[in-house]
Amino acid sequence: AQSVTxxxxxxxxxxxxxxxxxxxxxxxxxxxxxxxxxxxxQGLQLLLKYTTGATLVxxxxxxxxxxxxxxxxxxxxxxxxxxxxxxxYFCAVSAYSGGGADGLTFGKGTxxxxxx
Amino acid sequence: xTGVSQDPRHKITxxxxxxxxxxxxxxxHNRLYWYRQTLGQGPEFLTYFQNEAQLEKSRLLSDRFSAxxxxxxxxxxxxQRTEQGDSAMYLCASSLMGYEQYFGPGTRLTVT
Numbered sequence: 401a402q403s404v405t406x407x408x409x410x411x412x413x414x415x416x417x418x419x420x421x422x423x424x425x426x427x428x429x430x431x432x433x434x435x436x437x438x439x440x441x442q443g444l445q446l447l448l449k450y451t452t453g454a455t456l457v458x459x460x461x462x463x464x465x466x467x468x469x470x471x472x473x474x475x476x477x478x479x480x481x482x483x484x485x486x487x488x489y490f491c492a493v494s495a496y497s498g499g500g501a502d503g504l505t506f507g508k509g510t511x512x513x514x515x516x
Numbered sequence: 517x518t519g520v521s522q523d524p525r526h527k528i529t530x531x532x533x534x535x536x537x538x539x540x541x542x543x544x545h546n547r548l549y550w551y552r553q554t555l556g557q558g559p560e561f562l563t564y565f566q567n568e569a570q571l572e573k574s575r576l577l578s579d580r581f582s583a584x585x586x587x588x589x590x591x592x593x594x595x596q597r598t599e600q601g602d603s604a605m606y607l608c609a610s611s612l613m614g615y616e617q618y619f620g621p622g623t624r625l626t627v628t
Binding site: 409436442444492508 | 607621
């Protein structure tokens with residue numbers, strides 16, 4: 401079984417500042433990890449994913465995340481926040497690279513607020 | 517490149533009525549997933565198809581929920597005898613076997 405904990409339901413940063421959204425997971429098998437973004441009244445868009453190989457993963461819109469097995473973490477970062485980054489961010493885990501038979505297990509989400 | 521589409525985008529129904537939602541996946545994708553998302557929560561996995569076969573349905577919330585994908589293309593999710601607790605966003609996602617899931621815009625259900 402898998403689970404995800406996202407620390408901080410709301411994170412507020414100034415425009416141009418570093419964005420750090422925290423995600424810790426629990427998995428009984430080697431995990432596949434994902435970050436999705438959701439804008440109001442829309443579906444989820446994949447930002448990046450970790451399957452195997454390099455532990456630092458780069459995604460769209462300047463985001464990246466690092467898989468740290470020893471810390472069971474997959475934190476999302478962006479060096480410089482932009483107003484358009486304001487949205488809800490979800491971390492997800494799966495036992496399969498495509499979220500096979502069990503689908504994806506999501507955290508509760510972090511609402512990112514960008515202050516001008 | 518047309519993404520995943522869902523219809524309707526919004527549905528308001530009275531308690532006790534049946535509702536059906538449709539999902540059209542990306543055309544070459546053979547896997548299709550349904551999720552439910554309530555306010556302030558992440559999506560919750562409900563069921564999964566590979567082609568026309570429903571390979572996982574134990575996570576459907578009750579026997580009032582059912583899903584079909586008759587020809588391995590579009591899928592429908594039906595909720596019978598709706599309850600106020602069914603009010604949520606229902607999300608559909610599709611994937612090509614073994615790759616990432618692409619989500620539709622969702623259907624927001626309000627049960628009055």
